[in-house]
Amino acid sequence: MTSLGGAQMVDWNLAVATAARLGRPGPEVSREEARGIVAELRRHAKVSEEHVRGFTRLAPANPEVADTPVLVVDRPGWVRANVAGFRELLSPLLSKVEERRTGMPGGAVLGAVGGKVTGVEVGMLLSFLSSRVLGQYETFAPAGRDLPGGADGGGRLLLVAPNIVHVERELEVDPHDFRLWVCLHEETHRTQFTAVPWLRDHLRMEIQSFMEQTDIDPSTLLERLREAVQSLSGGKPGEGQEGEGAEQPEGEEERPSLVELVQTPAQREVLGRLTAVMSLLEGHADYVMDGVGPQVVPTVTEIREKFQKRRATGAGRLDLALRKLLGLDAKLRQYRDGERFVRTVVDEVGMEGFNRVWTSPNTLPTKAEIAKPAEWIARVHRKTD
Template sequence: MNFYRAVRAVTDASGEGPVDWVAVGDAAKAVTAPGTLDLAPADERAYAADVRAARDQIRSVAGVDFDLPETVEIQNRHHWIDANVVTFERILDLLEPEAGLMPGIARSLNTGSMAFAVGFLANNVLGQYDPRLLSPGAGDDHSLYFVHPNIRRVSRQLDADEDRFRRWIAFHEVSHAAEFGAAPWLTDHLEDLIETTLRDLSAARFNRDDFLAIDTTMTAVEGYAELLMDQTFDEEYEDLRRKLDARRRGGGPIAQLIRRLLGLGRKRRQYERGKDFFEAVVNARDLRTANLVWERPENLPTDDELRNPTRWLTRVA
């Protein structure tokens, strides 16, 4: 890691926008060890086999028809940074904040903040399904990434068998592909909510209803993936679930503070709240009933229905 190079990238931030995204990538990579990708051919085959097994199991057990992304990459942390800086740029550019009286200083501060956030996430992300939200051009496809150095490190931290842990993560990320495949409207729905909310924020307005709609939609997305991950995984997983949940809640005080600042506490609550909702639906009915969430936007649970799944069942099922 090279903190001097990171500081230089931030202080030299340039351009006309509020964030120098090239500098964000350079600074984030300067303070983030890439990690090794010393994959044997057997490791590459194992990743591919896990993804295919997850696809086949989810199709069979959940009855969801979907295709895998054409792009499935095994990445190191720098690869993940390169892929996601573009996503952050697309989303945050909608804010169009005013540069203020000292645009150069503001640009450096914004660039440094984003570099810090991206670097922290690159050290912690295990896998990612990318639906390419707000991506210009209809030709952009969805993608699936696995950050191999993080999967290896975390499996050792949790004292879990690496092959089994990697396979379980594959089932979670492929579950996201199943959601977006089962609900062709979901990408447009999220894009509309995000665009409206960010434009309101850029105009110093806060629309609580739109923000709540994003939160409930993402709670459904994360909760359903957690449900499918457990319902379709073809090996024992209770110890993995217990250890991973503890990791999401744990970490030292600095790590916990960073997670709060980045909103990762909210994401953890989305996992937990969404999973509780879908488990209640499956226990009351079955998995096919839970799939009704993805038939149309109106079937998404409201905030009240997430707390009271019976009300969703009464309204939808």
């Protein structure tokens, strides 16, 4: 992170330092207990491979790429890994902003100050998230000295040990069952990307397309931000709005988050496709962890009920407010809507029929099809079958 030199649009070192300074300490465990937890998570990650591949009937396309590393990390380790991924993904957008800034009077000074400010903001966001993520398959994971990655740019599987221990204690569930249950979910993500070679590049292209549509004109962005704040606060009713106190019609989407409101129309179109893909991936992982669960996780029913309740209610009023502001509620809807899509399709056409979803980008469900699985079945499973 220190090798780039010069003033950067984001001070990544400061982001890591800020997240470390603001991050909450994990649950108290002895050194011996910590070693045991790390070893058990590694074992569960390995065992999960066989369970997930057998249930999904998905096999790695390339054994070398499939051998992605499993890293059991603490909260600062999760932050460092995500900063590395952010840098790689955001590089084209930051270069675009850098070119725009170069021709501005005082651009160098603005860049130095702006990089610090943005670094703090990124650090604050990562600090908030670092205590909530249980595990993550890092699709875009540049290998580093302390953070190994898979072959040919493959990903890595992160298991955040302090958060797993915190949640299992909070829910008062069997810790060994809960750890395996979490590993089944994350291993499903690894299987998705290792068994479907085109998926990683497809996601990257969609994300790059989203960033290319970013409006970097400060006045335009500020105006959109002002309108977004007014919309969220109810200060500027939209067309057709029936006034304060009007009930939201059944089935209508909730008011968008601040993050969604500052996007351009072109970005919203790309985001619709990304939302559909992410709903599929997250819902598939939830479906698999619950499908495999009864065979290998004796207390899976108890774990699922308690975990779903925790997911829905959040950790408190502040947590709920931040989730809404950042659009994280949309992430929770992805689990629910995606799992319902997968379950409906598998019940109708079986696992092999569902796996046609991985044939190409053209067989991925649209956002509308996630909500109406029958439309995907009608499109992909034609009558000629």
